[in-house]
Amino acid sequence: MTERPTPDLTILETRVYRGANVWSYEKAIHLVVDLGVLEQYPSNLLPDFTDHLVQMLPGLREHSCSRGRRGGFVERLQEGTWLGHVAEHCALALQQVVGHDIRRGKTRMVKDRPGVYNVIYGYVDEQVGLAAGRLAVRLVNHLVEGDPEFDWEAELEAFIKRAERTAFGPSTQAIVDEAVSRDIPWIRLNQHSLVQLGQGVHARRIRATMTSETSSIAVDIASDKDLTTRLLGAAGLPVPRQDSVRTVDQAVRVADRIGYPVVVKPLDGNHGRGVCLDLQDEAAVREAFPIAEEQSRRGWVIVESFVTGKDYRCLIIDGHMVAIAERVPAHVVGDGTSTVEELVELTNADPRRGVGHEKVLTRIKVDAAAEEVLAGQGHTLTSVPDEGEMVRLALTGNMSTGGISIDRTFEAHPENVEIAEEAAQMVGLDIAGIDFICPDITEPVRETGGAICEVNAAPGFRMHTHPTIGEPQFIAKPVVDMLFPPGATSRIPIVAVTGTNGKTTTSRMISHVFKGMGRKVGMTSTDGVVIDERLLIRADASGPRSARMVLQNPRVDFAVFEVARGGILREGLGYERNDVAVVLNVQPDHLGLRGIDTVEQLADVKAVVVEAVPRTGAAVLNADDPLVREMRRKCSGEVVWFSMDEPGSEVRDMIDAHCRRGGKALVLNPSDRGEMIVVKHGRREMQLAWTHLLPATFNGRARMNVQNTLAAAAAAFAAGAPLHDIRQGLRSFSTNYYLSPGRLNEVEVNGVNVIVDYCHNAPGMRMLGDFVDRVGESLSSSHELARPSRIGIIATAGDRRDEDMRELGEIAAQHFDVVIVREDEALRGRGRGEVAELVRDGVQSAITAGARCKQVEVVLGEIDAVRHAMSRANKGDLVVVCVDQHAAVMSELENWSNQAYAGAGASPDAPAADPDYAPTEQT
Numbered sequence: 044m045t046e047r048p049t050p051d052l053t054i055l056e057t058r059v060y061r062g063a064n065v066w067s068y069e070k071a072i073h074l075v076v077d078l079g080v081l082e083q084y085p086s087n088l089l090p091d092f093t094d095h096l097v098q099m100l101p102g103l104r105e106h107s108c109s110r111g112r113r114g115g116f117v118e119r120l121q122e123g124t125w126l127g128h129v130a131e132h133c134a135l136a137l138q139q140v141v142g143h144d145i146r147r148g149k150t151r152m153v154k155d156r157p158g159v160y161n162v163i164y165g166y167v168d169e170q171v172g173l174a175a176g177r178l179a180v181r182l183v184n185h186l187v188e189g190d191p192e193f194d195w196e197a198e199l200e201a202f203i204k205r206a207e208r209t210a211f212g213p214s215t216q217a218i219v220d221e222a223v224s225r226d227i228p229w230i231r232l233n234q235h236s237l238v239q240l241g242q243g244v245h246a247r248r249i250r251a252t253m254t255s256e257t258s259s260i261a262v263d264i265a266s267d268k269d270l271t272t273r274l275l276g277a278a279g280l281p282v283p284r285q286d287s288v289r290t291v292d293q294a295v296r297v298a299d300r301i302g303y304p305v306v307v308k309p310l311d312g313n314h315g316r317g318v319c320l321d322l323q324d325e326a327a328v329r330e331a332f333p334i335a336e337e338q339s340r341r342g343w344v345i346v347e348s349f350v351t352g353k354d355y356r357c358l359i360i361d362g363h364m365v366a367i368a369e370r371v372p373a374h375v376v377g378d379g380t381s382t383v384e385e386l387v388e389l390t391n392a393d394p395r396r397g398v399g400h401e402k403v404l405t406r407i408k409v410d411a412a413a414e415e416v417l418a419g420q421g422h423t424l425t426s427v428p429d430e431g432e433m434v435r436l437a438l439t440g441n442m443s444t445g446g447i448s449i450d451r452t453f454e455a456h457p458e459n460v461e462i463a464e465e466a467a468q469m470v471g472l473d474i475a476g477i478d479f480i481c482p483d484i485t486e487p488v489r490e491t492g493g494a495i496c497e498v499n500a501a502p503g504f505r506m507h508t509h510p511t512i513g514e515p516q517f518i519a520k521p522v523v524d525m526l527f528p529p530g531a532t533s534r535i536p537i538v539a540v541t542g543t544n545g546k547t548t549t550s551r552m553i554s555h556v557f558k559g560m561g562r563k564v565g566m567t568s569t570d571g572v573v574i575d576e577r578l579l580i581r582a583d584a585s586g587p588r589s590a591r592m593v594l595q596n597p598r599v600d601f602a603v604f605e606v607a608r609g610g611i612l613r614e615g616l617g618y619e620r621n622d623v624a625v626v627l628n629v630q631p632d633h634l635g636l637r638g639i640d641t642v643e644q645l646a647d648v649k650a651v652v653v654e655a656v657p658r659t660g661a662a663v664l665n666a667d668d669p670l671v672r673e674m675r676r677k678c679s680g681e682v683v684w685f686s687m688d689e690p691g692s693e694v695r696d697m698i699d700a701h702c703r704r705g706g707k708a709l710v711l712n713p714s715d716r717g718e719m720i721v722v723k724h725g726r727r728e729m730q731l732a733w734t735h736l737l738p739a740t741f742n743g744r745a746r747m748n749v750q751n752t753l754a755a756a757a758a759a760f761a762a763g764a765p766l767h768d769i770r771q772g773l774r775s776f777s778t779n780y781y782l783s784p785g786r787l788n789e790v791e792v793n794g795v796n797v798i799v800d801y802c803h804n805a806p807g808m809r810m811l812g813d814f815v816d817r818v819g820e821s822l823s824s825s826h827e828l829a830r831p832s833r834i835g836i837i838a839t840a841g842d843r844r845d846e847d848m849r850e851l852g853e854i855a856a857q858h859f860d861v862v863i864v865r866e867d868e869a870l871r872g873r874g875r876g877e878v879a880e881l882v883r884d885g886v887q888s889a890i891t892a893g894a895r896c897k898q899v900e901v902v903l904g905e906i907d908a909v910r911h912a913m914s915r916a917n918k919g920d921l922v923v924v925c926v927d928q929h930a931a932v933m934s935e936l937e938n939w940s941n942q943a944y945a946g947a948g949a950s951p952d953a954p955a956a957d958p959d960y961a962p963t964e965q966t
Contacts, residue, residue: 044742045801048080048081048083048084048092048187048188049188050081050183050184050185050187050188050276051077051078051079051081051184051330052076052077052078052081052127052130052183052184053076053077053079053180053181054075054076054607055075055076055077055159055182055749056073056075056077056850057072057073057074057173057176058072058073058075058613059072059073059169059172059614060170060525060614060615061072061587061591061614061615061617062587062615062616062618062619062655063613063615063616063618063619063620063651063652064615064616064651064941065611065612065647065648065651066149066161066163067147067149067163067165068654069147069165069619070165070166070615071147071160071163071165071166071615072134072163072164072166072169072173072176072693073161073163074130074161074162074163074176074180074778075153075160075161075162076127076159076160076162076180077158077159077162077310078125078127078158078159079158081125081126081158081187082125082157082158082188083125083769085123085125086119086123086125086126086129087121087122087123087128088123088233089121089187089550091751092186092187093117093118093120093121093887094540096120096129096133096182096186097117097120099135099182099186099195100136100137100182101131101154102136102139102140102142102898102955103115103133103136103933104917106130106132106136106146107137109369110888113223113500116132121219123409124185125150125160126149127160127604128150128160128162129836130150130162130176130179130180130183131148131162131163131164131177131179131215131931132148132151133150133175133179133182133183134148134162134164134172134175134176134179135148135164135165135175136926137175137179137202138166138167138171138172138175140199140200140202140203141171141206141207142210143166143167143168143171143206144167145164145165145166145167145172146161146165147164147165148163148164148165148177148673149163150162150163152161152193153390153511153638156291156785157370160314162176164176164615166225168206168209168210170209171205171351171532172212172670173204173207173767174196174202174205174206175202176579179192180196181198182198182480184339189253190410194312196845196872200367201428203515206565207283207397208517209234209664210233211236211238212236212503212505213250213503213504213505213508213509214251214252214253214503214504214505214508215238215250215251215252216509216716217504217518217519217886218238218240218252218519218522218523219238219240220516220519221519221520221522221523221857221879222240222523222533224526225523226532226533227240227241227523227527227533227534228241228242228533228534228594228619229241230242230591230594230595231394232595233410234633234858235250235582236249236250236251237249237398237594238250238251240523240527240533241527241533241534241536241563241596242525242533242534242594242599242798243255243535243561243595243596243598243599243600243602244535244598244599244600245527245531245532245533245534245535245600246528246594246595246597247526249522249526250501250670250680250761251501252474252501252503252504252505252522253474253500253501254265254473254474254522254526255299255371255526256473256525256526257472257473257500257501258471258472258473258475259537259555260471261470261471261472261473261500262472262500262501263473264469264476264498265472265475265498265499265500266500267311268287268308268310268311268345268497269285269286269287269310269343269345269748269866271470271497272285272347273442274469274470275469275470278465278838278955280462280466280469280494280640281462281488281489281493281494281495282346282494282495282496283306283347283350283496284347284348284791284927285297285345285346285347285348286301286303286345286346286347286772287343287344287345287346288342288343288344288345288346289342289343290723291328291329291332291333291877294307294328294329294346294544295328295329295447296334297323297346298322298328298346299325300663301346301347301348302348302601302724303322303324303349303350304321304322304323304348304349305322305346305347305348306318306319306321306322306327306346306347306348306349306496307319307322307329307331307335307344307345307346308335308343308344308345308347309336309338309339309340309343309344309345309377310339310341310343310344311340311341311343312335312337312339315683316336316338317333317335317336317339318335318439318946319331319335319438320349320438320439320712320952321349321350321438321495323324326427327777328346329775331916332344338831350480350481350493350494350496351482352480352481352482352483352491352492353369353453353480353481353482353483353484353495354367354369354370354371354439354478354479354480355367355368355370355451355478355480355481355484355664356368356370356442356448356476356478356479356502356506357459357463357473357478357479357503358456358475358476358477358507358518359463359464359466359467359471359472359474359475359477359478359504359668360474360478360518360521360522360525361473361474361521361524361525362454362464362468363464363515363521364463364464365452365507365518365521366450366452366507366518367450367451367452367454367455367484368448368450368451368506368507368510369447369448369449369450369451369484369603370439370440370441370442370446370448370450370506371446371447371630371912372435372436372437372438372439372440372445372446372447373407373413373431373435373436373437373444373445374434374435374436374444375387375389375390375407375428375433375434375436376425376428376431376432376433376434376568377428377429377431377433377434378428379427379429379430380427380429381427382424382425382427382437382539383417383422383424383425383426383427383434384421384424384425385652386410386428386434387409387436387562388408390407391406391407391779392845394564395745396932397443399902403444404445404447404509404511405442405443405446406445407436407437407444407445408444408445409424409436412437413436413437416435416436416437416438416642417434417436418437418805420434420435423432425636429531432657432906433545437833442503442506443503443647447511447512448506448507448510448511448512449510449511449512449513450507450510450512450513450514450515450516451513452514452516453483454484454485454505455484456484456485456486456487457526458489459479459481459484459487461490462488462495463479463495463647464476466495467498470498471878472498472500473524473525474501474502475498475499475500475502476496476497476498476499476502477495477497477498477499478494478496478497478498478504479493479494479495480493480496481492481493481494483568486747489892491642499898503505504519514519518772523892526883529839531841531953535594535600535601535602535604536581536601536602536622536623536762537603537604537618537620537621537622537623537761538601538603538604538621538622538624538625538758538762539601539604539606539623539624539625539652540603540604540605540606540622540625540627540754540758541605541606541607541608541624541625541626541627541649541652541956542551542625542626542627542628542649542665542671542745543627543629543630543632543645543804543807544627544628544630544632544806544807544808545627545628545747545750545751545754545808545944546568546569546585546605546606546607546627546637547568547569547570547785547786547801548739548748548751548753548778548783548786548787549607549627549751549755549758550566550567550605551566551568551623551750551776551782551783551786552751552772552773552776553603553625553738553755553758553762554566554573554603555772555776555782556755556756556759556764556768556773556776557601557603557759557762557764557769558576558772559766559768559771559772560768560772561773561913562601563575563591563598563599563600563601564576564599564601564602564603565593565594565598565599565601565603565951566593566602566603566604566605567584567585567586567589567590567593567600567605568584568585568593569583569584569585569603569605569606569607569801570583570584570776570784570785571584572584572589572592572593573598574596574598574599574623575595575598577590580592583607584605585604585606585607585609585610586609586610586613586614586617586686587610587612587613587614587615587616587617587618588617588933589604589606590602590616590618590899591617591618606649606652608639608645608648609633609636609637610721611648611652612637612639612648613637613891615651615657616651616652619655620655620656620657620660621655621656621660622656622657622659622660622661622662622759622762623660623662623663623761623762624651624652624653624656624660624661624662624678624756624757625652625654625663625758626652626653626663626664626665627665627671627751627754628665628668628671628749628750629642629645629646629649629668629670629671630804630805630806630845631645631805631806632645632804632805632806632839632843632847633645633842633843634748634844634847634877635841635843635844641683642670643670643744646670646671646674647674647750649674650674650677653674653678653812654677656679656680656930656932657679657680658683659680659681660679660680660761661680661681661682661683661707661761661762662675662678662680662681662682662683662871663683663684663757663758663761664682664683664684664685665684665685665686665750666684666685666686666688666694666697666708667686667687667694669689676686677796681706681707681761681868683704683706683707683757683758683760683939684698684699684706684707684708684709684710684757685708685709685710685753685756685757686698686708686709686710686711686748686753687710687711687746687749687750687753687921688710689711689712689713690710690712690854695710698710698723699723701745702723702724702725702726703725703726703782703846705725706724706725707722707723707724707757707760707761708722708723708751708757709721709722709723709725709731709756709757709760709899710753711749711753716733717733717734717735717743718733718734718735718743718749718787719731719733719735720732720733720734720735720752720753720756721733722766724755724761729766731766731769731770731773732770732773732774734749734752736774736776737752737773737774737776738776738777739751739752739777739779739783739787741778741779741787741789741814741818742754744786744814744817744821744875745778745811745812745814745819746814747787747813748778748787748809752773755773755808756769756773759772763906778876780799780933782931784800784916784929784930784933785799785800785926785929786800786801787800787814788929788933790933790936790940791911792936792940793918793939793940794917794918794920795913795916795917795918795920795921795922796818796822796919796920796922797913797921797922797923797924797936798814798815798818798922798923798924799920799924799926799932799933799936800923800924800925800926801839801925801926801929802837803838803839803925804839804847804851805842805847805850805851805854806851808851808854808855809835810856811858811923811925812854812857812858813922815833815858815859815923816836816858818834818921819921822919822921825854831859831917831919831920831921832860832861832916832917832920832921833836833858833859833861833920833921834859834860834861834863834912834916834920834921834922834923835855835859835861835862835863835922835923835925836863836864836865836908836909836912836923836924836925837851837852837855837862837863837864837865837882837925838849838864838865838866838867838877838878838879838882838905838925838927839867840869840871841866841867841870841871841872841873841877841878842871842872842929843870845881848878848881848882849881849882849884849885849888850885851882851885851889852864852881852882852883852884852885852886852887852899853870853885853889853894854889854893855885855886855896856885856886856889856890856895856896856899857889857894857895857896857946858895859895859896859923860895860897860898861896861897861899861900861912861915862886862894862896862898862899862900862913863899863900863901863902863908863911864879864882864883864886864900864901864907865901865902865904865905865907866878866879866901866903866905867905867927868905868927868928876901876903879901879903880901883899883901886899887899905926905928905931905932906931906932906935908924909924909932909935910924910925910935913936913939915925929947
């Protein structure tokens with residue numbers, strides 16, 4: 044294999060995980076790549092590949108890879124590694140080029156797909172991470188066979204500029220870094236600098252150096268330089284004489300009155316734009332006025348006395364001085380041989396200088412204003428200054444115009460510090476930049492003749508965090524201290540609930556318990572997003588986006604998230620960690636989707652919520668499920684078991700041993716009076732409630748809700764709820780439609796017992812069937828005439844496997860006398876009637892084998908199926924409706940209860956029947 048192959052490394056699929064996921068504890072990007080023919084060409088078989096790659100991305104020399112030492116990845120390249128692995132490291136190295144210190148990554152071959160690899164790597168900025176992955180693949184292909192149209196320098200520059208467009212500014216980044224160091228969660232709310240720190244009711248927001256605590260009035264005052272000066276002057280603080288004007292003639296009159304030299308500047312400008320200093324006469328004022336007016340949003344211009352001295356910025360945070368910097372205007376220093384223009388180019392070559400706020404220093408811009416400043420010093424761009432001569436290119440010392448900063452924090456006179464702090468308090472800013480002009484900050488300004496020339500809202504931090512000369516000041520710390528004082532919490536408790544069946548009901552039970560304790564609970568489920576028992580969004584909200592929506596809500600102080608398999612595979616959890624993880628069960632459902640083909644793989648997906656438990660948290664696990672039981676090995680916190688097994692079983696022995704070591708568990712203890720839910724903690728046992736007295740369990744007959752109750756109680760106990768509050772919450776929670784819509788709702792319609800439930804898979808049908816048998820026996824014993832019939836309306840989603848659909852029908856046939864098969868409105872890739880036919884086949888095969896069911900019918904429309912079932916049901920019969928649109932079904936049942944129906948069960952005002960209504964009957 045000596046000749047070079049044709050490069051055909053391609054990206055098949057891209058996913059962005061915004062939280063813990065199946066590959067990583069942290070957010071990551073997942074590329075599925077196909078090496079094609081390059082599968083046969085590891086890096087050592089490609090001549091000069093390694094040398095050229097390292098030359099283009101020198102940072103790869105620092106990658107340790109699996110060797111655990113510097114240079115480990117280069118060794119792997121030389122020995123031979125596959126190009127998917129190379130693309131992973133290139134994506135990491137590209138992000139490191141733009142300052143994103145990301146080192147997490149892995150590459151794994153896709154099972155049974157030779158040449159196809161999962162490439163996973165971390166990211167800081169989502170868009171930058173995606174761009175890095177795409178460029179990494181293009182770079183690898185280019186190095187395999189040189190593409191003449193691939194300009195590496197241009198590609199890299201475009202990538203860097205792309206990263207700069209979305210990067211935080213130095214001030215925002217400093218605050219975010221400080222928050223991360225304190226384990227304060229953050230969420231970027233837009234593509235600029237608006238960031239949320241903390242969660243729910245504890246959330247605070249920042250935009251650059253403006254915070255959610257910043258007063259709007261204070262910002263308005265600081266923006267009005269004339270008003271600011273008058274307020275400070277009224278407080279006896281040193282300020283220059285000034286006045287605001289709207290015309291050039293007024294500016295001249297004010298300048299004549301206060302005396303030359305003067306300063307002309309916009310009333311509401313920023314970053315030093317439009318500021319003209321040291322104006323000596325009327326002509327200079329007339330020339331400066333339009334410059335200042337152009338930068339004034341409201342058209343007002345300030346004329347003030349010119350205060351001579353050095354330019355100092357005092358940073359005040361929460362009323363206290365935290366940093367002082369001397370600002371030196373953009374300048375160059377002559378060497379006796381170079382022109383001013385050459386000196387500017389040399390200065391701008393400093394790697395610390397960039398465009399705008401992208402780096403700690405800004406490049407010096409040579410424009411008409413700079414040339415004018417030069418002319419005032421007797422120079423032009425072609426002048427050669429004497430060695431050591433300082434030549435200014437700007438009048439103001441703003442960093443944004445190319446100035447530099449010198450840290451003077453510990454040199455300021457205490458009286459000057461006091462003046463700056465009082466100025467910030469007068470304006471009312473929580474974060475303020477006080478601009479002093481004075482000969483020397485070490486001497487009192489009242490004696491040396493200095494003054495406060497401006498008070499700035501949202502002052503930049505980079506002159507303090509990255510001074511050109513002097514020690515950096517860690518000023519983000521007092522900002523975060525102000526937003527989150529020592530001892531204040533930034534997180535709300537998060538309970539995550541996952542499993543194949545029972546997630547929604549368990550989530551609702553947990554929410555109900557904490558709502559009863561006075562908490563403002565935010566809950567996500569397959570029914571929508573609920574904030575404090577108010578449904579905000581009606582949709583399947585069991586994914587990460589809905590979780591982030593709850594964490595951003597300022598009313599929420601407790602979160603309960605239903606976590607579905609699909610959301611984990613698609614985007615991860617959407618948050619960093621959960622305090623309590625609840626895993627109910629793992630059953631064969633959703634198999635064959637997104638690469639999950641076995642129940643063991645499904646268990647690995649659901650175990651993500653357990654892996655996201657911190658050391659201070661807990662995992663509530665179903666001890667009766669072997670796959671869930673194994674998840675205890677993935678939990679960093681404590682494990683709380685729950686079990687329905689009887690005392691003396693192997694599972695109960697394991698739980699007893701766990702509790703003897705100080706662990707916690709919830710179990711059932713049977714007696715002549717019924718089953719008691721018992722809380723075990725260490726060697727203590729505390730009775731919680733009789734299962735038959737809890738409304739949601741239907742006198743203990745709904746075994747699935749007994750299990751859900753155990754899980755919910757265990758989760759509440761692990762989250763710190765007192766036992767009496769848990770007990771009260773469970774006693775007051777029922778499966779009526781208002782508390783638990785679509786989950787085991789029981790209604791009576793004209794003497795017919797109707798159960799409405801969301802059951803949609805074979806494992807769920809087993810549990811529902813057990814409940815139907817128990818309820819059916821109770822109905823039979825209380826019915827004086829013929830044995831009541833059981834009619835079941837069943838369906839499943841179109842993305843299930845054919846064998847799963849048939850199994851659903853087979854199980855239903857064991858528990859119902861009549862099965863009516865319908866279809867969901869969303870067919871999920873199936874043809875109309877295809878799903879129903881597969882389910883019907885399962886029912887029919889069970890009938891042939893002697894199942895309880897004697898009749899199966901197909902009525903595709905959900906409402907039509909309900910009408911058909913109700914029209915053939917007699918008083919005392921049991922009708923079980925497995926719903927898709929539960930609100931429409933409950934409305935139809937209400938019509939049957941409240942209206943007189945005519946004919947074959949059609950109400951006078953009922954909507955037109957579905958054309959597929961006519962049942963297909965198999966007897």
